[in-house]
Amino acid sequence: MATEGKIVKAVSGFYYVLADDVIYQCRARGVFRKxxxxxxxxDVVKFEAENLTDGYVIDVFPRKNELVRPPIANVDQALIVFSVKEPELSLQLLDKFLVHIEANHIxxxxxxxxxxxxxxxERKQLEKIVNxxxxxxxxxxxxxAVNEEGVDQITSYFKDKITVIAGQSGVGKSTLLNRIDPTLNIETKKVSKQLGRGRHTTRHVELLHVAGGLVADTPGFSSxxxxxxxxxDLSQYFPEMNRLRSECKFRVCTHRSEPNCAIKQALEEGKIAKTRYEHYLAFHTEIQETKRRY
Ligand SMILES: Nc1nc2c(ncn2[C@@H]2O[C@H](COP(=O)(O)OP(=O)(O)OP(=O)(O)O)[C@@H](O)[C@H]2O)c(=O)[nH]1
Ligand SMILES: [Mg+2]
Ligand SMILES: [Zn+2]
Incomplete structure (x- = not known):
């Protein structure tokens, strides 16, 4: 008999499906893999239990959304985690990540x-960025995680939601979760000097029960x-540009050199941050160059 469940972990061809507080180790049925x-x-799935611990996933219900990096579906919110040091804060990578999040309506x-x-x-400098x-x-x-700043505040975000925690390797995603709930006991990196070389401590995506919700700790990415x-479409994913897009003279405006561009106007008036606009330009160029190569 088929039952409904939620995939909480996926490792080398096995899907771990949670249903009524039991986790079934499932493979995907050939028919639907085709x-x-x-x-x-x-994913919310239909699965068939073979016995009390194993089964087969036979269907996947339509997704509310779907992220590629990290691979996860039906997310309610994303915590975009960046360390202010070790590894150094990259605003360009932050903005790129936000583009992905906006495009997925998360x-x-x-x-x-x-x-x-x-x-x-340095904290004062950061305030300017935060503004x-x-x-x-x-x-x-x-x-x-050292002096517990913000830990209580962030804990209140998890209840009744699926939250994905994403960010570069070594920024402290797993450490943060361990601070919120020490019983999780997630593996973290011990030495912080070897950061930024793509040594990932967290290797797979898994949904964990944290503070009344489900949270996905994810492996860090470097690019x-x-x-x-x-x-x-790119400017749609910069909310401050998206709000002004329709005011540009040209319906399809790249916001680079067209006359009467509402976004360049806002940039001059200081209503759009220079760094954000620069990253927009960099991403715009990057997309065009990638397209040209194929
Ligand atoms: N000073 C300081 N170090 C921290 C903090 N949070 C984490 N760290 C250190 O940063 C290093 C990496 O932490 P992890 O939690 O393993 O990082 P991660 O983001 O889970 O990394 P991946 O699993 O590889 O993606 C560890 O050495 C932590 O002790 C913090 O708030 N302050
Ligand atoms: Mg980790
Ligand atoms: Zn424009």
Missing amino acids: RKITPLVG EAVICFTKMDLLSEE VYHSIGYEVIYLS LDLNQFNAE
Whole structure:
């Protein structure tokens, strides 16, 4: 008899399906694999239990959304985790990640970790950056696993939601989850000096029960591509540009050199941040160059 469940983990061809507090280790049935749907963590599936512990996934229900990096479906919100140091904060990578999140219509909360590593002066510099993201409409939370800054605040976000925690390797995603719930006991990196070389501590995506919700800790990434996007759609994924797009003179405006461009106007008036516009240009070029190569 077929039952409904949720995939909470996927490792080498096995899907771990949670149903009525029991986890079944399942393979995907050939018939439905032929439809070229790969089940993802977060998928609600129909499965057939063979016995009390094993079964077969036989169908995947339509998804609310679907992220490629990290591979996960039906996400309610994303915590975009960036450390302010070790590894160094890359605003370009942050903006690129936000493009992916906006394109998938997922709520994003920006989390800056390792705040304990900043001097007071550096903290003031960061405030300026944070103001930019606030003005766009993003929530920003300061965190430190060392002095517990922000840990209670972030804990309140998880209840009754599927949350994905994403960010570069070594920014402290798993450490943060362990701070929120020490019984999770997730493996984390011990030495922070060898960061940024693609040594990933977390190797697969898994949904964990945390603070009343389901949370996916994910392996860090070091780069992110924009292959799935068209250059002319890009400004839709910058909320502050999206709001102004319709005011450009040309209906299809690249916001580069066209006359009467509402976005360049806003940039001159200081209503759009220079860094955000520069990243828009960099991504626009990157998409065009990738398209040209194929
Ligand atoms: N100073 C400081 N170090 C931290 C903080 N949070 C994490 N770290 C350190 O950062 C290193 C990496 O932490 P992890 O939690 O393994 O990072 P991750 O984001 O899960 O990395 P991947 O699983 O590889 O994607 C560890 O050495 C942690 O002790 C923090 O708030 N402050
Ligand atoms: Mg980790
Ligand atoms: Zn324009």
